[in-house]
Amino acid sequence: MQKYLKTGIALTALAAILSACGGNAGNAGNKGASAGTGDASNGKADVKGKIVFVNNRIDLTDKLKEIAAKFHEKYPNASVEIQTMKDLAPLKVRLTSGDAPDVMYNNVTTKDQLPQFFLPLDDLGFNKDNMLFYGTASYDGKVYGIDEGAYLTGVLYNKQVFKDAGIDAVPKTLDELFAALDKLKAKGVLPMGSMVKQIWPLTNWTTVAAAAANDPDFMNKTADSDAPFSLDTPYGKEFAFIKQFIDKGYMEKDMASSDWDVLRKEMGAGKVGMLMLANYGIGAIEGTDPANVGFFPLPIDNSGTPVTMLTNGFDIVVNKKTKYPEAAKAFVKYWLEESNYEDLIGILPSYSGKKSTNPQLAEFLASHPKQYPINPATDALSAVANKSQVQIFNVAAAAMLSSNDMQSVIDKFNKQWADARAAVK
Amino acid sequence: MNTTAHRKQKLVLIATFLLIPVLLLGTFTYYPAVRLLQLSFSSWDGINPTIHYVGWDNYRDIFKNRDNLDALWHNTAYLIVGLLQMALALYFAIVLSGKIRGRKAFRSILFLPYMLNSVAISFMFQYVLSYDDGALNQSLRHLGLGVLAMKWLSDPHIVNFTFGFMNLWKYMGFMMVIFLGALQSIPQDIYEAAEIDGANAWQKFRRITLPNIRKIVELCLFLNLNGALASFEFPFSVYPLGSPFGIADTVVMRTLNTAFKFSSYGLASAMGIVLMLIVAVLVMLQRKLVVRRED
Numbered sequence: 001m002q003k004y005l006k007t008g009i010a011l012t013a014l015a016a017i018l019s020a021c022g023g024n025a026g027n028a029g030n031k032g033a034s035a036g037t038g039d040a041s042n043g044k045a046d047v048k049g050k051i052v053f054v055n056n057r058i059d060l061t062d063k064l065k066e067i068a069a070k071f072h073e074k075y076p077n078a079s080v081e082i083q084t085m086k087d088l089a090p091l092k093v094r095l096t097s098g099d100a101p102d103v104m105y106n107n108v109t110t111k112d113q114l115p116q117f118f119l120p121l122d123d124l125g126f127n128k129d130n131m132l133f134y135g136t137a138s139y140d141g142k143v144y145g146i147d148e149g150a151y152l153t154g155v156l157y158n159k160q161v162f163k164d165a166g167i168d169a170v171p172k173t174l175d176e177l178f179a180a181l182d183k184l185k186a187k188g189v190l191p192m193g194s195m196v197k198q199i200w201p202l203t204n205w206t207t208v209a210a211a212a213a214n215d216p217d218f219m220n221k222t223a224d225s226d227a228p229f230s231l232d233t234p235y236g237k238e239f240a241f242i243k244q245f246i247d248k249g250y251m252e253k254d255m256a257s258s259d260w261d262v263l264r265k266e267m268g269a270g271k272v273g274m275l276m277l278a279n280y281g282i283g284a285i286e287g288t289d290p291a292n293v294g295f296f297p298l299p300i301d302n303s304g305t306p307v308t309m310l311t312n313g314f315d316i317v318v319n320k321k322t323k324y325p326e327a328a329k330a331f332v333k334y335w336l337e338e339s340n341y342e343d344l345i346g347i348l349p350s351y352s353g354k355k356s357t358n359p360q361l362a363e364f365l366a367s368h369p370k371q372y373p374i375n376p377a378t379d380a381l382s383a384v385a386n387k388s389q390v391q392i393f394n395v396a397a398a399a400m401l402s403s404n405d406m407q408s409v410i411d412k413f414n415k416q417w418a419d420a421r422a423a424v425k
Numbered sequence: 426m427n428t429t430a431h432r433k434q435k436l437v438l439i440a441t442f443l444l445i446p447v448l449l450l451g452t453f454t455y456y457p458a459v460r461l462l463q464l465s466f467s468s469w470d471g472i473n474p475t476i477h478y479v480g481w482d483n484y485r486d487i488f489k490n491r492d493n494l495d496a497l498w499h500n501t502a503y504l505i506v507g508l509l510q511m512a513l514a515l516y517f518a519i520v521l522s523g524k525i526r527g528r529k530a531f532r533s534i535l536f537l538p539y540m541l542n543s544v545a546i547s548f549m550f551q552y553v554l555s556y557d558d559g560a561l562n563q564s565l566r567h568l569g570l571g572v573l574a575m576k577w578l579s580d581p582h583i584v585n586f587t588f589g590f591m592n593l594w595k596y597m598g599f600m601m602v603i604f605l606g607a608l609q610s611i612p613q614d615i616y617e618a619a620e621i622d623g624a625n626a627w628q629k630f631r632r633i634t635l636p637n638i639r640k641i642v643e644l645c646l647f648l649n650l651n652g653a654l655a656s657f658e659f660p661f662s663v664y665p666l667g668s669p670f671g672i673a674d675t676v677v678m679r680t681l682n683t684a685f686k687f688s689s690y691g692l693a694s695a696m697g698i699v700l701m702l703i704v705a706v707l708v709m710l711q712r713k714l715v716v717r718r719e720d
Contacts, residue, residue: 096472257557262555385687386689389682389683394666401669
C-alpha cells in the first residue's frame with residue numbers, strides 16, 4: 001500500500017511540474033503592457049505591448065539597448081527587447097515551430113511563403129520612391145519585407161599605410177590602382193589581401209561582373225543559363241579581372257590560407273594595404289583609430305569613374321503571430337526612420353529621408369562612383385542555386401586558386417549548374 | 426494468492442519506472458530516426474508546411490555527385506591517423522602504468538587536451554599552422570628545415586591529415602585513459618610468471634597484454650571508425666563555409682551545409698541515412714577482421 005502511495009505522490013508532483021511549464025508561455029506577453037499613466041498624444045498610447053526584435057550584431061548590444069530605450073520614450077506604452085544572435089539560422093526553425101520573434105530579419109522564406117508567416121507592411125508610408133529595393137520582398141501585390149539598408153562594395157585601406165608608401169590620392173583609374181599597389185609592394189606591405197580562406201568576402205568582386213552586365217537582374221538571369229560562368233559572361237569577366245591582380249603578384253603566395261580575421265588586424269597594424277570588401281567592413285578593422293580606415297570605390301578601367309555594387313541588406317519583417325501588431329509596425333517604422341542604426345553599422349540608409357553621416361561613406365560617395373544595384377534573388381535563382389549547391393564565391397575562390405587553368409574550374413561549375421537547372425524544371 | 430499479487434505489484438512498479446525513460450527515448454531518439462528516414466524520401470526545404478515525396482531521387486543524387494565521394498575519401502585520412510592515435514595511446518598507457526616517477530603528472534598532461542573546446546583548439550592550431558607566419562613553419566625555417574614547412578591547412582594532399590592530427594591531439598589522452606583502465610585489470614602475477622620463464626617485453630605485450638585487453642581494443646577500433654566517419658568539429662571550425670575547392674570537406678560538413686545552407690532537408694536526411702549504413706557495414710567488416718586476427 002505504501003509503495004502505491006509513494007508512486008502516486010511522485011506522479012502527481014510530476015504532473016504538476018509539467019502543467020506549470022506549459023502555463024508560462026502565455027504570461028510572457030503580458031509583462032510589459034501598459035503601466036503608463038502618461039497623456040495619450042498623437043495616438044501613441046495605442047501603440048502598446050512588449051515585442052521582441054532579433055538582430056545579428058552581438059558586438060553592438062549596448063547601442064541596441066539605447067535604441068530600445070529611445071523607442072520606449074517615444075511610445076511610453078510599448079517596449080522592445082532587442083535580442084542578438086550571431087547566427088540567424090535558428091530563426092528558420094523557430095518560424096516553423098511558431099516561436100519566432102515579433103520583428104526579425106527574413107532571409108529564409110521563398111516569396112510564396114511570405115503571406116504564411118508575416119504581416120503585410122503596406123501601411124507604413126513607404127513606397128518605391130522613398131525606399132530602396134521596395135517591393136522586392138512582396139507577393140501578390142502586398143509588401144511583406146522592407147530592406148534595412150544597402151551594402152556598397154569597395155576597397156578598404158589604411159590611410160597611414162598609403163601615406164607612408166607615398167600614395168597621395170585615392171586611385172580613380174585602373175592604372176592609378178596598379179601604381180598604388182606597386183608602391184605598396186615596394187614598401188614591403190602586402191598590397192592586397194585575397195581573403196580566400198573565408199570565401200564569403202569574394203562575393204564583393206561581383207562588382208566587376210555587375211558593371212560588365214549593367215543589368216540589376218543579371219544574377220537572376222543566370223537561372224536561365226546553362227553556362228553562367230564562362231569567360232564571356234559577366235562572371236567570366238570578373239574572374240579575368242581578378243587574375244590581373246594575382247598575375248602581377250599583388251596577393252599572397254598562399255591565397256588559400258588568407259584569413260580575413262587575421263587580415264583585419266594586420267591592416268590595423270599597417271601590414272596590409274588594401275582589402276576588397278564592403279561598407280560593413282569599415283567598423284571591423286581592429287588595432288587602429290577608426291578615422292584611419294578609408295574606403296574608396298573600385299576602379300575597373302581608365303575612364304575615371306569607379307564603380308560600386310549596391311546589394312540589399314536584411315529585410316525586416318513582422319511575424320504574423322505577433323500579439324502586438326501596432327507596436328511591431330511602429331517599431332519597424334522607427335527602426336528605418338529614426339534609429340540611426342545604419343550609421344552604427346555603416347550601411348547606406350534605404351529610406352531616402354535619411355542621409356548617412358558616416359565619414360568613410362561620405363569619402364566614398366565623394367568619388368561619385370557609378371552605382372550598380374543588384375536585385376535580390378528570385379525564387380527561380382534560389383531553387384537552382386540550392387539544388388546545384390554552387391555559390392558564386394566558391395566559384396571565385398576556385399578560379400583564383402587555379403588562375404592558370406580557369407577553364408576547367410569554369411567547366412566544372414557550369415556543368416553542376418546545368419544539371420541542377422534540368423533537375424529543377 | 427500472495428505470489429500473483431506480488432507479481433502484479435512488481436509489474437506495475439517496473440512499468441511506472443520505465444515509463445519516463447521510454448517516453449524520453451521514444452521522443453528524442455526513435456521518433457527523430459523514423460522522421461529522418463521519412464524525410465530522406467522527400468524534397469522538404471525546411472519551412473514548407475507541405476512535404477513532397479520524391480522516392481529514391483535523393484539517394485540517386487548522392488551517389489551521382491562526385492563531391493560526396495571525395496568527402497568520404499577525406500574521411501579515410503582521419504581513419505589512418507586514428508590508428509596512429511590508438512597505437513600511441515596504447516604505448517603511453519603501457520609506459521605510464523609501470524612504475525615511473527611522475528607518471529600521474531604525465532597522465533594528467535596527456536589527458537588535458539581532451540578538456541579543451543574543439544573550436545578553441547582549431548583557432549589555436551590555425552595560428553600555429555599558418556603558412557607564412559605560423560609558429561611551426563617559422564621554427565622549421567629558423568632551424569634550417571624550411572623545406573619541411575608545408576601548407577598545412579591549404580595543401581589538398583596534407584590538409585586532411587592535419588585535421589586528423591588535431592583529432593589525435595585532442596583524443597589520444599582519452600583513449601590512453603581507457604587503455605589504462607583495461608591494463609589495470611590484468612593481474613600482475615601473469616607477468617611475473619612470464620618473466621620467470623624468460624619472456625621479453627615484446628613477448629609479454631603480444632601474448633599477455635593484447636589478448637587480455639582485446640575487448641577494449643575492439644571498442645577503440647569502433648570509436649575510431651565512428652569518429653573518423655563523423656569527423657566534423659575541426660574542419661568546420663576552420664572552414665565554416667566549406668574549404669576552397671572542397672579539399673577538406675567531410676561527409677558531415679556537407680550534410681550540414683546541404684540542410685541548413687542549401688535548404689535541402691530531404692537530401693541531407695538521405696545523406697545521414699547513407700552515412701549510417703556505411704558505418705554499419707564498415708563496423709561489421711572490422712569486427713570480422715579483428716576476430717579472425719586474434720586467435
